Amino acid sequence: MSSSHFVPVQWLPKTNWKTAGLLVPSLLLCSAVSAGPKRQEQHFKVAAHPVITIHNPNGLITVKAWTKSEVMVISTPASDRIEVDAEQMGNRVDVSTRELSDSVAPDDMRADFQINVPEDAELQIHNDAGSVSVANVLGDMNVETVAAGVDLEDAAGYLSVKTVGGSFTCIRCTGRIEASSISGNFRLLDLRSYHVWAQTSSGNILFNGEFLPNGTYSLKNYSGVIELRFSPGDSFDLSATSLKGKVNNEAKLTPSPHQRHFMPRWGNALFGTFNEGRAKIEMTSFDGTINILKRD
Amino acid sequence: MATITCRDFLAYLEPWMEGERPPDAQAHVRTCSHCSGVIKDLEAIHTEAGSWNASEQDAPERVWTALRAQLEQEGLIHDTIPAGEGRTRAAAPSAGWFAGLFPRLPRPVLAGAYLAALVAVAFALSGPVNKRVNEARWLKGTQISTSPLSAQLNFAEQNSNSYVSRSSPVVAASLHQNLAIVDNYIALCEKSVSEDPQNEVARDYLYEAYQQKADLLTQMTERGENVQ
Numbered sequence: 001m002s003s004s005h006f007v008p009v010q011w012l013p014k015t016n017w018k019t020a021g022l023l024v025p026s027l028l029l030c031s032a033v034s035a036g037p038k039r040q041e042q043h044f045k046v047a048a049h050p051v052i053t054i055h056n057p058n059g060l061i062t063v064k065a066w067t068k069s070e071v072m073v074i075s076t077p078a079s080d081r082i083e084v085d086a087e088q089m090g091n092r093v094d095v096s097t098r099e100l101s102d103s104v105a106p107d108d109m110r111a112d113f114q115i116n117v118p119e120d121a122e123l124q125i126h127n128d129a130g131s132v133s134v135a136n137v138l139g140d141m142n143v144e145t146v147a148a149g150v151d152l153e154d155a156a157g158y159l160s161v162k163t164v165g166g167s168f169t170c171i172r173c174t175g176r177i178e179a180s181s182i183s184g185n186f187r188l189l190d191l192r193s194y195h196v197w198a199q200t201s202s203g204n205i206l207f208n209g210e211f212l213p214n215g216t217y218s219l220k221n222y223s224g225v226i227e228l229r230f231s232p233g234d235s236f237d238l239s240a241t242s243l244k245g246k247v248n249n250e251a252k253l254t255p256s257p258h259q260r261h262f263m264p265r266w267g268n269a270l271f272g273t274f275n276e277g278r279a280k281i282e283m284t285s286f287d288g289t290i291n292i293l294k295r296d
Numbered sequence: 297m298a299t300i301t302c303r304d305f306l307a308y309l310e311p312w313m314e315g316e317r318p319p320d321a322q323a324h325v326r327t328c329s330h331c332s333g334v335i336k337d338l339e340a341i342h343t344e345a346g347s348w349n350a351s352e353q354d355a356p357e358r359v360w361t362a363l364r365a366q367l368e369q370e371g372l373i374h375d376t377i378p379a380g381e382g383r384t385r386a387a388a389p390s391a392g393w394f395a396g397l398f399p400r401l402p403r404p405v406l407a408g409a410y411l412a413a414l415v416a417v418a419f420a421l422s423g424p425v426n427k428r429v430n431e432a433r434w435l436k437g438t439q440i441s442t443s444p445l446s447a448q449l450n451f452a453e454q455n456s457n458s459y460v461s462r463s464s465p466v467v468a469a470s471l472h473q474n475l476a477i478v479d480n481y482i483a484l485c486e487k488s489v490s491e492d493p494q495n496e497v498a499r500d501y502l503y504e505a506y507q508q509k510a511d512l513l514t515q516m517t518e519r520g521e522n523v524q
Contacts, residue, residue: 058464106464129466146515147470164512165470182474182508201508202477222481222501243488243497267497286501287484 044071044088049139051122055096058110058129065119065136072116079108122157140175149184167203185224200224208295211236211279222286229295235275243267244287250294300324305331313338446482449509456516471516478512481505 046069054061059078071093075084081104086095097111110130117123122139125132128146133153140157143150149167152159161168161179168179169187177193179186181200188196191209198205199220207219208229217236219226223245230236230251237256240247246268253272270292283290300308300320305328308321312335325332453475460468485502488495 058466106467109464129464129470146467164474164515182512183477201481201505222484222505241497243495243501286481286498 039074039076040084042073042075042086044073044086044093045069046071046088046093046118046121047091048118049091049120049122050118051092051124052115052117053092053094053096053124054113054115054126055094056111056113056127056130057097057106059097059127060112060130061115061125061127061132062113063115063117063123063125063132063134063137065121065138066116067119068116069118070116071118071121074114076112078110078112079104081108082111084111084113210234211281213278215279217279217281218284219282220284221288223288224285225289225291226283226285227291227293228281228283229293230274231295233275235278236281237273237277237279238281238283238292239269239271240281240283240290240292241267241269242285242288242290245285245289247290247292249292251292302328302331309334309338313342445506449506449513452510452513452517456513460516471512475509475512475516478505478509482509 048069050071052063052071054063073084073086073093073095075086075095077084077097081101082097082099084095084097086093088094095113095115097109099109112130117137119136119138121137123134123137123141123143125134125141125143126145127143127148130148131151132143132145132148133151134141134143134155135153136155138156140159141152141155142160143152144162145166146164147166148163150161150163150169152161152168152170152173155170155173156175159170159173159175159177159179161170161177163181163184165183166181167185167187168181170177170179170189170191171187172190172192173188174192176195177188177191178195178197179199181203183202184200185203186198186200186205188198188205188207188209191207192212193209194212194215196207196209196215196217196219198207198218201222202224203221204224205219205221205226206229207217207227211217211230211234213235219228238251238253240249244267247270249270251272251274253270253274256271256273256277270290283292300323302324305321305324308318308324311317312321312325325335457472460471463471482502482505485498485505488498489502492498
């Protein structure tokens with residue numbers, strides 16, 4: 001029994017209560033921290049073109065390229081009921097989140113990752129909710145999410161992104177890009193890609209990038225806005241059709257010398273060539289608006 | 297050699313995928329781009345499906361019973377059940393030519409393949425029928441090809457919903473919300489097709505909306521299985 005029980009409350013100095021008031025939460029906090037999930041850091045030596053797979057139900061995944069021939073995985077599980085497995089098999093590193101018991105609540109199935117990989121790494125990422133952010137990775141990439149947004153910067157290779165509701169932003173990407181979603185918005189900025197295929201149902205699509213010679217650019221949605229920005233020096237063949245919506249155009253198009261377009265029987269459509277028509281652009285919408293606008 | 301039609305060729309689909317290719321069926325595939333397209337799609341599904349992970353758990357037996365019953369009802373596959381065996385066993389993917397197509401696949405993945413195949417077959421076969429008939433028949437042709445799909449997808453949706461309820465609230469909400477979006481597009485496209493049955497663009501969008509719904513339901517089922 002503590003001696004304090006023998007001391008009348010009114011005799012205790014006020015400062016002692018203040019101290020106790022501060023001490024108890026601190027102790028509780030310390031015990032909570034010590035029993036809680038732990039940040040984990042793992043390193044894997046890899047050869048050229050390693051493959052890194054990440055399977056996570058929910059969380060923030062940040063992947064950055066570095067110059068080392070090594071993969072570093074820093075993981076922070078949200079709960080001590082789950083753990084992160086990271087293992088190497090040859091030149092492949094597999095990272096996954098798994099539950100430690102059968103009774104883990106869906107909200108506890110969350111882990112955040114900070115991962116560094118060599119520039120030439122190939123990535124395969126599944127993350128249902130949260131976000132995925134990748135920068136400076138030049139290898140092929142496959143990202144699948146449900147609600148998580150996907151941000152790629154300075155990526156190359158074959159980039160395949162599939163979300164259900166998550167947004168997709170690609171900045172300064174140079175690879176082949178294929179993206180699909182149901183309600184996610186797409187922002188494709190400062191691209192230098194030969195092949196872009198982007199399809200979202202109710203999301204908006206913004207394309208503001210270069211049109212490379214012989215490049216193909218296909219942008220499609222059901223509703224929402226598809227916006228394409230062009231400069232006076234760009235060169236492309238354009239086809240824009242909205243079945244029930246509008247097509248607004250600021251480009252001075254001439255009839256295409258490469259192929260004869262027939263005006264469609266349905267919807268609003270625009271066909272033509274801008275400058276030499278070196279790239280091919282196809283924009284299609286069901287009842288959305290298509291804007292072809294001069295770059296600011 | 298007797299000439300067969302696209303509808304006749306349906307009866308040859310199952311043996312075809314098992315390697316039996318009678319001369320009249322071969323002749324039809326050589327000349328019919330739609331049926332050769334269906335064959336290519338099924339072979340592509342087979343190839344793609346073979347690379348998928350086989351470690352997942354089974355979907356409820358009723359899913360297979362209903363899927364098989366629907367495919368049989370539409371004449372897309374034949375019942376290969378020996379006389380003494382029950383429907384439930386026959387409904388499993390271990391029976392029929394689909395078993396040969398997808399020998400190592402988990403059932404949720406197979407469910408997606410079935411749905412995708414159903415969508416592809418239905419639309420591929422609706423083409424040649426519709427092209428040579430008047431507007432009313434265009435509409436009827438579209439309805440014939442989409443009605444069973446709609447029913448099948450609605451059934452699959454009910455199962456998917458029960459799976460998704462075990463996912464995290466954020467994921468479940470997103471899946472449900474996006475399913476509603478796709479359903480809305482299906483309704484809009486169906487309305488457009490009924491207003492202008494020969495509108496190929498609307499029909500293409502309708503086809504894609506169904507495909508999208510099949511993909512999403514597959515994803516929902518797989519997510520649910522992974523959570524289990």
